[in-house]
Amino acid sequence: MKTTKKHSNSKGGRPPKEIKRNKTITVHCSAFEQRLLREKGKEAGITASEYLREIGLTGKIDRPKREFPKDALLLKGTLNHIAANLNQIAKKRNSGENLGAFMREQLDELSGQLHTITITIRNYFS
Template sequence: MFERRAIEAGAKSSRLTVSEYLREMALTGKIDSKEKALPKEVLALTGTINHMAANLNQIAKTRNSGEELNALERATLKVQSEDLKGLAVQIKTYLQ
């Protein structure tokens, strides 16, 4: 029971699953403590892009079914387009 808790604690502190932790320990005898988490800026951008993709997908679905876009959908499309341009600038700035 103590061994199990020690393994689970080691895996948790290493941000690995128990399987990943045991596999790494068996193969190398140590855990590489590199940070696995993405920076918060990248996570925020990913969330924003996913939200925008869902909105654009709904607009595309409407348009592809042969229906005309209503005023709200056209306005949303324009805003999303501008937001995408802004995100591109943010990404470019972040990577410099």
């Protein structure tokens, strides 16, 4: 007695999507615009096609807001403070004034702060 196998019509592979996106719309743009659209899509974490589709259908792209770590904001504030102090010292030196004891002390303090910040940054990325 022979057993016969039933063959199914399924060829296997990836299951079909519920909504097929098989229609195209051609958009003419310059090389710069193309690069810009791809970059904007990449920033949003999607492809350029998805980006254009989302903008066209909803008029906006929902992307997660980036928040800077608190440590990075504190570091930025410290660097701005150091830059302002160095600018004041440079202004006095450029106007021909000699650095007094206070200015020399400030310069040493700023140098130490910059060294500490450099170590902090190095440790953060290690």
